[in-house]
Amino acid sequence: MLDDLEIGNRQLTIAGHTRPLDDLTMKLLLDWLEHRRQRWPNTANLHLLINNQTATKVGRARNHWITATLRGQDATLERLRVDRQLEEPLTHRPGPLHLAEVFGLDEKTAMR
Known part of the structure; x- marks a missing residue:
């Protein structure tokens, strides 16, 4: 909202x-x-x-409206999400607590 x-x-x-x-x-x-x-x-x-x-x-x-835009493209929402998560520690703070905060990850997932 x-x-x-x-x-x-x-x-x-x-x-x-x-x-x-x-x-x-x-x-x-x-x-x-x-x-x-x-x-x-x-x-x-x-x-x-x-x-x-x-x-x-x-x-x-609806979700369809968002995913339909990417249909047939090399980029998918999942690939964009993962790419963004991998880029964050390279351009900002690399700590797992920062990653957990930015992406709403569990701390153990962020550490991994």
Whole structure:
């Protein structure tokens, strides 16, 4: 939901877990919010991700809408997720506690 995004604190809450936003994610979110505002200026939908079908309603965009965009591409959501997790320690702090915080991982998983 839009209320789950804290731009000033660079945080996003997902499923009750507050996660910090890195520079790339923050830029993409700001670009998306600007696109969303221009494309659907009068929408009452409070979901962060909306599309043509959901902009005039109050429901969320379905998973199919997101995954269909990547269908047939070399990049998949899973590959992007793993790549992002591997890149984080190379560009920021490599500690497992940082990884656990950024990605919402269990500490043992982050250590591995």
